[in-house]
Amino acid sequence: MKTAIAFFAAAISWPSPEFVRMFAPRSENASATRVLATAERFGDDLATIRRGNVPPAFLEKHASVIQTLRAQIISNEPPVWALDIDDIVGPPSPPFRTLLHIFAVFDADALAQRNTAAAWADLHAVWILSRSMWQRPDTISIAVALNGSRIIAASGPKIGPPLPAWWSEFKSFDVLAPLLHATEYEAYTTRLRAERYPLGEPDVWGIGDPIRYLVAPFVRPIRIAKSTVAIGKMHEIAMKEMNADPCTPFVIEGMPEWSGFVQRFNDYRCAAR
Numbered sequence: 001m002k003t004a005i006a007f008f009a010a011a012i013s014w015p016s017p018e019f020v021r022m023f024a025p026r027s028e029n030a031s032a033t034r035v036l037a038t039a040e041r042f043g044d045d046l047a048t049i050r051r052g053n054v055p056p057a058f059l060e061k062h063a064s065v066i067q068t069l070r071a072q073i074i075s076n077e078p079p080v081w082a083l084d085i086d087d088i089v090g091p092p093s094p095p096f097r098t099l100l101h102i103f104a105v106f107d108a109d110a111l112a113q114r115n116t117a118a119a120w121a122d123l124h125a126v127w128i129l130s131r132s133m134w135q136r137p138d139t140i141s142i143a144v145a146l147n148g149s150r151i152i153a154a155s156g157p158k159i160g161p162p163l164p165a166w167w168s169e170f171k172s173f174d175v176l177a178p179l180l181h182a183t184e185y186e187a188y189t190t191r192l193r194a195e196r197y198p199l200g201e202p203d204v205w206g207i208g209d210p211i212r213y214l215v216a217p218f219v220r221p222i223r224i225a226k227s228t229v230a231i232g233k234m235h236e237i238a239m240k241e242m243n244a245d246p247c248t249p250f251v252i253e254g255m256p257e258w259s260g261f262v263q264r265f266n267d268y269r270c271a272a273r
Contacts, residue, residue, distance in 0.1 A: 014184065014187065014231070014235050015184045015185075015187050015188040015191070015231075016184070019137075019181065019184050019185075019188065020085070020188075022181075023083060023085050023136075023137050023181075023185075025083060025084045025085075025086070026080055026081075026082065026083045027080075027082055028080065028081055028082045028092075029077070029079065029080040030076075030077075031072075031073075031076045031077050031078060031079045031080070032079035032080055032081050032094075032132070034072055034076065035069065035072065035073060035079055035102075035129075036095060036098065038065065038068055038069045038072060039069065039098055039101075039102060041062075041065045041068075042062055042065060042101075042105075045058055045061065045062065046098070046101045046105075047101075049101045049104050049105070052100075052103075052104040052107070053104070054104050054105055054107075054108035058105070058108075059105075059108060059109055059112055062105075066105060066106070066109050066122075069102070069125070070106065070121055070122060070125045073125040073128050073129065074121060074124055074125055074128065078128055078131065078132055079128070079129065079132045080132065081093070081094040081132060081136065083136060085137065085185065085188060085189075086192065088189050088192050088193060088196070091138075093138070093140070093141075094132075094133070094136075094141065094144075096140055096141075096144050099129060099133070099144055099148075100144060100147060102129065103126050103129070103130075103147060103148050103151055104151075106122040106123065106125050106126045107122070107123075107126065107151045107155055109122045110122035110123050110155055110159065111155060111158060111159075113159075116159060116160060116162075119159045120159060120164045123151075123152050123155060123156060123159070124164060124166055126148050126151055126152055127148070127149075127152055127166060127169075127170050129148060130144075130145045130147075130148030130149050130152070131145070131173075133145035133148065134173070134175070134178050137178075137181045137182055137184070137185035138182065138185055139182045139185075139186070139261065142175075142178045142179065142181075142182050142265075143261075143264075145175075145178070146175065146264065146265060146268060149170070149173075149175070149268065150268060152170060153268075153271070153272070171272070174269070175265050175268060175269060176241070176242065176265075176269065179241055179262065179265050180238050180241060180242060183234055183237060183238040183241065184234075184238065186234055187230075187231040187234040187235065190227050190230050190231055190234070191224075191227050191231060193223075193227070194220070194223040194224045194226070194227035195220065195223075195224060198219040198220040198222070198223040198224075237252055237255075237258070240252070241262055244262075244266065246265075246266035246267075246269035246270040246273075247266075247270040247273070248266075249263065250262045250263045250266050
């Protein structure tokens with residue numbers, strides 16, 4: 001309910017100033033750097049993970065690395081990944097593939113564990129990493145976060161009681177807010193591209209930049225006007241996302257890819273009911 005009220009209030013100025021404040025620039029923290037440094041100890045074996053399937057010999061070979069990585073994630077402050085929403089040409093981003101592989105490793109280790117506490121600790125590490133992705137506005141980050149949450153939802157019931165203290169936080173987390181933020185982020189970058197690069201993003205070599213500089217003032221108003229229309233459409237989509245029944249197929253006419261993207265989140269929300 002609070003999310004809905006805040007979103008309606010922000011609709012007057014969308015993308016909203018609150019969105020910009022929420023996703024202010026941030027640097028990678030020591031916890032994130034430590035996770036990546038420890039993950040490097042898996043070496044080339046990490047690349048042997050395909051579609052979330054961890055080779056049987058992987059867990060035995062890298063048992064000490066898995067234990068160390070799990071302890072680091074749980075014992076230290078949550079990872080924070082570099083973010084700059086104003087950088088639309090080469091924005092900083094987490095190592096998505098590495099994180100997906102780590103999710104798969106912890107999931108496989110949890111299901112192979114004979115120690116219930118250790119199994120839950122594996123999933124706790126997945127939740128902490130997933131939560132670090134949920135706190136970002138881009139679509140790739142929240143797609144990775146959804147993968148982690150789905151792993152926890154599927155594997156948690158297989159471990160058995162007692163439920164860990166963090167489980168209630170996981171179960172009460174609503175993925176709708178991050179989905180709305182991702183839609184707003186698309187609108188935000190659409191506006192920035194129209195204002196900064198009305199003739200398209202410059203190439204690496206800077207060829208034609210003098211011409212761009214001369215022509216841009218004439219093209220920019222047209223691009224901004226078009227972006228305003230596009231942003232209005234995105235706001236309509238966000239409103240539809242917010243009011244949709246997650247258990248009903250989500251379809252936006254003429255936008256099959258985005259419809260499918262939203263549907264993945266709605267399927268998760270529906271299953272969580």
